[in-house]
Structures are given as C-alpha cells and as structure tokens.
Amino acid sequence: MHYKFEFRPYQRKFVRAVVTSHGMWEIREGIILCLTDESGKVGWGEIAPITWFGSETLEQALNFCRQLLPEIREETIFSIPDDLPACQFGFESALQGVRESRSEDFELLISPPPASVTYSGLLPAGETALEAWQRLWQQGYSTFKWKIAVYPTSVELKILESLVQSLPASTKLRLDANGGLNFEEANLWLTTCDKLNANSELPVEIEFIEQPLAVDQFSAMLELSRRYQSAIALDESTATLKQLEYYYNQGWRGIFVIKPGIVGSPSRLCQFCQHHKIDAVFSSVFETIVGRKAALQLATELSQYNRAVGFGINHYFAEDDAVWLENLW
C-alpha cells in the first residue's frame, strides 16, 4: 500500500504561556500531515515535538517529511527510526485514521472525545493556582495538576498548605516538578505529602509527585519511592518507548506518565502497556485537535487504573481548532 503524503508546518500561540521549571513556553510549533489512499480515504496526523523533553527537534521532523514527498509506503511508516518518536506517532496515527475514514472531510477529527475518561486540569505555577482551580472545578474537573519547582520550595510549600485547605473535598492533586528539585527538596516535598495524606481531616488526596528529580537521578527516585508512602510518577524519564522499557527493566513499578505525542510508535506502545500492565497516566504535549484525538483514543484503550488523563482543557490556543484547521489546509 502507498499513500499520497502532504504536510503543513504550523505555529500557534498559547492562550497563556506555559511556565515550567524549564522556563516560559509561548508558541506551539508542529506539523499537520495528511495521508490519502488510492480510494480517496484520508487520515490526519500531527507531529508535535518537545525537544527539551527528549524528542526530536521540529527541524529534524521537517527534514524527514521533506525527503518523503510526494508518496509514502506503509513499510516506511513502520520503519521510522526511534530517534524520531513524534514522527512515529504522527504517521502511525494518520495511517490509523485512513483505516477508519469514510470521507475526505474533518468530520472525524471534530467529533466529541470519548466520554469514558476523566481529565486532570492543569494549574499554573505559583500562587495563581489558588484561584485558577475554581474555574476548572466549575467546568467539572476534580483532579488538578500544579507545576512546582518554579519558586523556592519554602514558598511553594506554603502555597500548598493553602491549596489543600481550599480545594473541595475528594479532589485529587498532582504535583509536577519537571525534574527541578534536588534530593533534599524532594524529601521535603514527600514528607509534606505523606503528612497531608495521613491527615484524615484533610479531604484532599495528593495523588503523586511527577518527576521530582532530573532524568539522570533515577536511583535516587527509586530510593524516594521506597522511602515514602506518597506515589512518584516518572515523566521526563519515560518520554520515549526506549526509556519506558529501560526504567521498567530497572525495576520501576511506580507510575509512568506517557505522552503519546512524543513517546513513539502507538502500536509498540500498546504492546508494551498491555504486556506489562503498568500504572500509566496519559498526558498531552499541548498538541492541537489532530494529535489530541489520536492520543486520547490511545489513552482510553490503555488506561488500566482509572487515572485521570492529563489533557486539561480543550483551550490551549486562542483560535478555535476547527477554524484553525480549515485555514491551515
């Protein structure tokens, strides 16, 4: 089988810049691609790399796309090298789209997402979180993720105290350090989490701390996971399938955050998750509706422990997705 292949790079400004321990991120750049088979069936895919997270660069993805034009064979899609994980995701999900497609329009893309998943809402770093959760709560979120390791630990721990006091009963809170804590700070956070989680008067659960230490500190994170009750999730450490396999083999049995948009081949991801029954939390890479559709479908199929998915609100970007896509194409 071969397919007509087209692609368009895009740039979209976030409604609000994303602030992490790596700094400010204001514009999402990526590639939308389209495959058409001989009978006219169409599938869409998105390549949305995050280089600071361990995927290829946009430039590498663009170069890969350019040398493929104007046609691509199915074998080529399944032999995209592992150092282009966001490309593996984009092309395989487009291929999947062709298989499910009935027509040439955007119909499938803008259909509503699966209703069976629960979503985690993303709170901004710092004390803005204290107000930000309210709007998300009104929209139906009851799991929140707060970015930490952006301000000094002592400042953030004070905000945490207020946050858990003000959050409604039976909400869950995730803390995402993006690898920005040192060992001592991580111990402080986990001690605090254990204390808060043990307090039966506090109706809020701290679900886990995400990537407390840098990727090269794996044995320290393993040590922390044994030392504390509160759970730890690997995120940056498990950005790609190869890393996922590696840290699983190194004995990690805590939570694995999986970002389908950059982790690599969806079919290999399915095999891995189903074989090892890992405790996975699926999460966005702030992709557009195209990648989001494919990533959420995977998340629904592969979520085993009823964890909320980190696909926040549908409004990362100012412009409406459907309008933007019509204009791009």
Ligand SMILES: O=C(O)CCC(=O)c1ccccc1C(=O)O
């Ligand atoms: O996981 C979520 O809940 C939201 C997505 C998110 O936080 C994220 C999005 C893009 C890049 C990195 C991250 C992250 O988890 O660190």
Ligand SMILES: [Mg+2]
């Ligand atoms: Mg994270």
